[in-house]
Amino acid sequence: MKLLLTGVTGQLGTAVAGLAPQRGVRVVPLVRPARPGQVPFERAFPSLAADRVTGDVRRPLWGLEDAVLDELADSVDAVVNLAGDTNWAGSGRDLYAVNVLGARNGHDLTRELQRRSGRRIVYAYASSIFVAGGTLGRIAEAPLAPDRHRTAYEHSKWLAERELERRHTPGEPDVLIARIAALLGDSATGATRRRNSLYLLAERWDELPGRVLPAMRGAKVDVLPRDVAAGTLLDAVAGLHRGGPRPEPVFAHVSAGERAPGIRGLLEVARALSPVTFGKWLRVVPASAEQVLWLSAHAERVLPLSQAWRNSLTGLRYIGLDRVMERGRLAELVDGPLPEPSTEKLARLLFDIPEPPRPLAPADSGLSRFLA
Numbered sequence: 001m002k003l004l005l006t007g008v009t010g011q012l013g014t015a016v017a018g019l020a021p022q023r024g025v026r027v028v029p030l031v032r033p034a035r036p037g038q039v040p041f042e043r044a045f046p047s048l049a050a051d052r053v054t055g056d057v058r059r060p061l062w063g064l065e066d067a068v069l070d071e072l073a074d075s076v077d078a079v080v081n082l083a084g085d086t087n088w089a090g091s092g093r094d095l096y097a098v099n100v101l102g103a104r105n106g107h108d109l110t111r112e113l114q115r116r117s118g119r120r121i122v123y124a125y126a127s128s129i130f131v132a133g134g135t136l137g138r139i140a141e142a143p144l145a146p147d148r149h150r151t152a153y154e155h156s157k158w159l160a161e162r163e164l165e166r167r168h169t170p171g172e173p174d175v176l177i178a179r180i181a182a183l184l185g186d187s188a189t190g191a192t193r194r195r196n197s198l199y200l201l202a203e204r205w206d207e208l209p210g211r212v213l214p215a216m217r218g219a220k221v222d223v224l225p226r227d228v229a230a231g232t233l234l235d236a237v238a239g240l241h242r243g244g245p246r247p248e249p250v251f252a253h254v255s256a257g258e259r260a261p262g263i264r265g266l267l268e269v270a271r272a273l274s275p276v277t278f279g280k281w282l283r284v285v286p287a288s289a290e291q292v293l294w295l296s297a298h299a300e301r302v303l304p305l306s307q308a309w310r311n312s313l314t315g316l317r318y319i320g321l322d323r324v325m326e327r328g329r330l331a332e333l334v335d336g337p338l339p340e341p342s343t344e345k346l347a348r349l350l351f352d353i354p355e356p357p358r359p360l361a362p363a364d365s366g367l368s369r370f371l372a
């Protein structure tokens with residue numbers, strides 16, 4: 001498969017680009033013309049530099065020129081849109097431009113490429129499991145109803161999903177709406193491009209007011225290492241491309257689903273792995289969904305909070321609510337096992353707890369065979 005890929009410099013895109021060669025997937029990265037203050041693309045991704053096209057998802061047809069469109073139409077099998085404004089405390093206007101208009105422009109672009117080539121080209125959009133807003137219980141891989149609890153970021157991702165549903169008609173490109181779980185760093189190296197709010201839990205460990213963390217009794221942390229999410233996403237895109245035409249957009253939860261650990265279990269495993277990491281322990285206090293949601297969305301009304309603290313508090317709802325992302329649709333698309341991250345691996349990634357050193361064989365050759 002050959003993909004036109006946006007967001008390649010981001011947390012998820014970096015992992016997709018890293019895995020692609022092993023999977024026999026070729027990538028054409030779409031990169032913004034100006035990225036002030038960031039490492040130049042050619043330096044960060046030398047192996048992709050030659051294939052790069054320049055564009056911006058906020059522009060119609062992502063700002064691609066006619067000749068580039070012809071070239072892409074002849075070669076790509078899927079357009080995968082991982083570009084996003086992921087600032088949870090960002091302005092509604094910016095969130096709308098990148099997340100909603102970007103999704104819609106990507107659909108128009110895929111339709112145009114399909115029209116020019118006469119071949120089937122699929123469109124995958126990275127949404128988020130957090131479009132669930134304040135919904136509890138089992139979350140279906142299906143369109144979600146309006147919800148007053150969504151943050152501006154969640155609302156923008158939900159609007160993007162609505163927009164893609166609305167635009168989809170038979171004969172148009174098949175659409176995958178991949179709702180991605182929260183991402184941690186690479187499962188092998190721990191490398192992470194950004195430290196989202198889950199990491200802020202680790203970073204603010206000693207600053208949490210009152211040493212308490214409010215969470216529902218059955219609260220789960222649906223989170224994946226970024227390479228695991230990237231591999232599953234590539235499998236899902238391939239599955240959609242392999243299958244027959246779909247009358248509706250396909251929703252799939254690229255997540256740990258029913259395998260996601262509980263917040264209490266995750267913290268206890270972290271403490272068991274490295275007691276010295278946690279100077280002071282904190283208490284996970286049972287709270288109602290309303291309390292968790294209110295605190296995560298509105299505490300800034302009564303407390304003067306920096307943007308970093310606002311992002312941290314938003315993250316409370318991602319570790320404090322009792323819900324499970326269903327994965328039946330994902331299982332239909334993916335040819336193999338679904339992600340099952342171990343709680344130990346997640347705890348190590350989240351709190352930067354190194355893997356234990358491998359035991360060395362002792363000099364006594366009689367004993368060493370037991371340690372192989």
Ligand SMILES: NC(=O)c1ccc[n+]([C@@H]2O[C@H](COP(=O)([O-])OP(=O)(O)OC[C@H]3O[C@@H](n4cnc5c(N)ncnc54)[C@H](OP(=O)(O)O)[C@@H]3O)[C@@H](O)[C@H]2O)c1
Binds near residue numbers: 013031
């Ligand atoms: N990370 C998570 O925990 C998580 C969880 C659920 C869902 N998601 C979703 O997954 C997707 C990828 O997330 P991520 O964490 O990888 O994001 P990220 O690290 O914030 O990276 C965002 C990417 O989007 C690109 N981008 C931003 N605005 C653009 C524009 N106008 N035109 C073209 N490219 C643009 C950025 O390029 P520059 O290098 O030019 O800035 C960057 O490559 C997003 O849609 C996000 O909502 C992420």
